[in-house]
Amino acid sequence: MPSMNSVVRKGHPVAFGALALFALIELSIAAWITAKYNSKHNSPGSSVTVRVRYILFMSVWTIVFGGLYLVGFIVAGAGSMFTSVASHFFFLFLTWILWLAAAAAITQTLGGALNCHTQTYFVYCGQLNALEGFAWLIVVMVTLMLLFVLIRGIQSARRGDGFAGGLVEA
Template identity: 50%
Template sequence: MADFFRWAHPLFFSIIVVFAIIELSISAWLVAKYNARHNFTHRSLRTRVRYTLFVSIWTVLFGTIFLIMFLVASTGFILTSIATHGIFVFMTWVLWVAAAAAVTQSVGGNLHCSTQTEFVYCGHLNALIAFAWMIWIFLTFLLVAIIVRGVIVVRRGEGYGGGLVDE
């Protein structure tokens, strides 16, 4: 399992950060257009897109920090522990499920851009929703893997401060 974490953990974090950068770009563009043109369908949609922008910034900033610390820091460092990664990934998982569900709900579940006339920037909203759910799915896999690794490390007697990989 530790060998799996050596390559899978950085891979998953990298995918999540890249998708969050894409999500950040889409949500920032939408926020800029909504602020400049005031053509949002309702205020809750504008607020939810802004929230998605915040969650994207959160994920890019802290996800990059955790990825770098995992790659360069020693196992005993606080940002490389099971508990710290688990808490960060769980908090980020909650933020993303809220963002994805909120934007999905605000457009009525799905958008068929060829048949709808209510929403401006329909394709962008679809992409925003799709990337938000994809990030949430990757975070779910990562959270499950961290929990499994945590159980293994705790049963071995290293406690929650144990590293994600063995030395």
């Protein structure tokens, strides 16, 4: 059975890479909808426009900072800020709060999921449904990553390293 350190060394890049990939997909959808709303002036209301732009911002946030943690973890050693439990926890907790707000806001605006065959109020119905779905997917991913970091933090504290200890033992 592989050690927890080897699981973290292999799993971290996969998890953060998947997070960046789904944030890139979300970025593409949100940017497309924003461009359409801006060029055609056909947004159903300012609340939809603002929430789509917020998701656009969150996508950029996740790609930039998630990418930094991905590269930093691969390049940096075991004693680096990019490998510490506290740093990961802070980033993931803040990102979780912001994505939860984004997903909840777009869900509230759309009233759950849109039935594109019966509704006529929202233009770009399929894209808005995809935007909502990927937002919730990212929330689930960040939640699982946050729980894993919390577990590693408890293990680090029990080792005597505290929460400043690394996700991977030196």
